[in-house]
Amino acid sequence: MKITVIGTGLIGSQLAAELTARGHDVTTASLSSGVDLLTGQGLDAALAGAHTVVNVTNSPTFDEQSLAFFRTTVSNLLAAGERADVRHQVALSIVGTDQVPQLDYYRAKTLQEELLRGGPTPYSIVRATQFFEFMEPTMSWTSDDDAVRLPATPVQPIASAEVVEALADVATGSPLDAILEVAGPDAFTLDEIGRVTLTARGDRRPVIVDDQAGLFAAVQGDVLLPGPGARLGRTHYRDWLTTA
Numbered sequence: 001m002k003i004t005v006i007g008t009g010l011i012g013s014q015l016a017a018e019l020t021a022r023g024h025d026v027t028t029a030s031l032s033s034g035v036d037l038l039t040g041q042g043l044d045a046a047l048a049g050a051h052t053v054v055n056v057t058n059s060p061t062f063d064e065q066s067l068a069f070f071r072t073t074v075s076n077l078l079a080a081g082e083r084a085d086v087r088h089q090v091a092l093s094i095v096g097t098d099q100v101p102q103l104d105y106y107r108a109k110t111l112q113e114e115l116l117r118g119g120p121t122p123y124s125i126v127r128a129t130q131f132f133e134f135m136e137p138t139m140s141w142t143s144d145d146d147a148v149r150l151p152a153t154p155v156q157p158i159a160s161a162e163v164v165e166a167l168a169d170v171a172t173g174s175p176l177d178a179i180l181e182v183a184g185p186d187a188f189t190l191d192e193i194g195r196v197t198l199t200a201r202g203d204r205r206p207v208i209v210d211d212q213a214g215l216f217a218a219v220q221g222d223v224l225l226p227g228p229g230a231r232l233g234r235t236h237y238r239d240w241l242t243t244a
Helices: 010-021 043-047 065-083 104-117 132-140 160-171 190-200 237-241
Strands: 002-006 025-029 052-055 088-094 123-128 148-150 179-183 207-209
Touching (some): 002 010, 002 043, 010 025, 010 160, 025 043, 052 065, 052 160, 065 088, 065 104, 088 104, 088 160, 104 123, 123 160, 132 190, 132 237, 148 190, 160 179, 190 207, 190 237
Parallel strands (some): 002 052, 052 088, 088 123, 123 179, 148 207
């Protein structure tokens, strides 16, 4: 199967390698390869002959401008896909994205999903929880030399490699015309993850629960946890930390 992967970051690079290892004909598309989703430049060539397109791009900002980014890029990608007779459009999204309208970026991801559902091509949406790889950067936003401040937001993070496995399975299957959620095997509060991470790193700073700290302070309740029927990963965060 010929598959075009849009985006070559943490997920896109792994996904291209995984699909290639499974025997598929994979094209990667990004700014570095001359494909500009905002203008549409290079899209027709990148999608030529593709059966499936997997969109794992990210907005360069997490503010209100992300809404315009997804509105433009998804519209361009759907139009180019229709011209190329693409049979399946797949997008990576976030568990609970439609439950946190306070966050511009989550509203933008919700818009991305709505555009895909209303588009001309059969689709699949894979919603993932936060990646293990992003836990320490998240902590750094609200850290100083003396302490780490984090809200007690419930999360169920997942290894990016297992998100890639799920995306590869979906991309090579029939369109779901629905949402698949994927998450790690264990739920934590964000402050618990902070303590587990600092202990693994030999960092003696305390973690202080601060419900006003960082991006996830806007999240209410357990909306970032997966629902029934989610596909759960095998890798536990504590085990992953010993190898990361």
